[in-house]
Amino acid sequence: MRDEISVLCTQHSKLFNMSYQLLDGKKISGQILAEITEEVKSIKQKGGKQPHLAAILVGADPASETYVVSKVRHCEKVGFNSTLVRYNADVTEAELLKKIQELNENKDIDGYIVQLPLPKHISERKIIEAVSPQKDVDGFHPLNVGRLTLNLPTYISATPYGIIEILKRYNIPTEGKNCVVLGRSNIVGSPVSILMARNGNPGNATVTLCHSKTKNLKEITKQADILIVAIGKPEFVTADMVKEGAVVVDVGIHRFTDSSKKSGYRLTGDVKFDEVAPKCSFITPVPGGVGLMTIAALMKNTLLACKGEIYK
Numbered sequence: 001m002r003d004e005i006s007v008l009c010t011q012h013s014k015l016f017n018m019s020y021q022l023l024d025g026k027k028i029s030g031q032i033l034a035e036i037t038e039e040v041k042s043i044k045q046k047g048g049k050q051p052h053l054a055a056i057l058v059g060a061d062p063a064s065e066t067y068v069v070s071k072v073r074h075c076e077k078v079g080f081n082s083t084l085v086r087y088n089a090d091v092t093e094a095e096l097l098k099k100i101q102e103l104n105e106n107k108d109i110d111g112y113i114v115q116l117p118l119p120k121h122i123s124e125r126k127i128i129e130a131v132s133p134q135k136d137v138d139g140f141h142p143l144n145v146g147r148l149t150l151n152l153p154t155y156i157s158a159t160p161y162g163i164i165e166i167l168k169r170y171n172i173p174t175e176g177k178n179c180v181v182l183g184r185s186n187i188v189g190s191p192v193s194i195l196m197a198r199n200g201n202p203g204n205a206t207v208t209l210c211h212s213k214t215k216n217l218k219e220i221t222k223q224a225d226i227l228i229v230a231i232g233k234p235e236f237v238t239a240d241m242v243k244e245g246a247v248v249v250d251v252g253i254h255r256f257t258d259s260s261k262k263s264g265y266r267l268t269g270d271v272k273f274d275e276v277a278p279k280c281s282f283i284t285p286v287p288g289g290v291g292l293m294t295i296a297a298l299m300k301n302t303l304l305a306c307k308g309e310i311y312k
């Protein structure tokens with residue numbers, strides 16, 4: 001009788017794998033930040049330069065505000081110097097370009113970012129191209145994106161870097177796996193597809209990049225051993241799109257007003273977590289997943305900039 005029950009249970013757990021593991025962005029980003037803190041301490045002890053990150057924030061988008069304030073707070077935590085430059089949403093492109101020139105020339109600032117999105121009247125392309133590639137710790141400049149594509153040392157932009165690092169630190173095998181990426185943005189989908197395909201670890205995956213014109217999306221996502229979702233649509237990925245035992249990385253982050261929460265808002269990702277998670281071997285939560293890894297990766301890039309390790 002007992003044997004029968006355990007056989008039934010085994011079959012049941014094969015059908016519905018209830019024992020998924022969280023890819024814990026809080027835990028892993030905490031480890032990375034602790035490593036950086038140690039290194040900064042030792043740099044300072046040897047009389048070296050304190051890393052210094054600057055951030056430009058335009059306008060008062062509440063999500064951007066949260067992310068940038070968190071970046072500054074994390075600088076303090078790891079022992080970096082930080083500078084926050086704020087502009088109203090009506091700042092001119094010329095004014096912004098002048099500040100960028102200033103930051104490029106400021107010897108104390110190792111790296112800086114211009115938080116996106118920018119207001120419509122400012123060309124993001126022009127701004128990104130004005131940032132000195134040596135200080136482009138966001139890794140958005142065409143030169144750094146080109147270096148990434150060629151597998152040369154570069155600032156890997158923070159979200160793709162965070163995704164790769166969390167897979168690495170959980171020892172998720174990627175070689176020879178089917179990796180499906182949803183979304184082809186310059187900031188996430190496109191670079192993460194290159195990183196997953198390149199010769200390295202993590203890497204060596206067979207990558208399929210899906211986008212708004214992809215046909216038979218569900219048939220493709222169902223083949224994914226690793227599914228990276230950066231499509232920008234709340235709860236877009238449902239259980240029927242996911243293979244049993246898949247690793248799912250949810251890059252989406254959407255805010256909904258919720259007066260029952262202390263913060264006044266509730267966050268969801270691009271994945272319908274409650275129904276997808278039971279099918280997964282590993283899955284990132286939102287919040288507490290990729291977002292926190294993004295911040296840790298930015299701190300890492302700033303440290304690399306200060307040490308001059310990318311552009312020697």
Ligand code: L34
Nearest residue numbers: 066067113114115116117138158287288289291292294
């Ligand atoms: N230039 N613009 C530039 N660089 C970036 O790397 C970003 N990004 C994205 C938006 N624009 C950018 C970020 O910083 C997204 N992003 C980001 C950063 C941090 C978090 C999420 C996205 C984050 O901290 N997320 C928390 C929840 C925070 C909350 O309460 O809203 C989390 O646990 O996921």
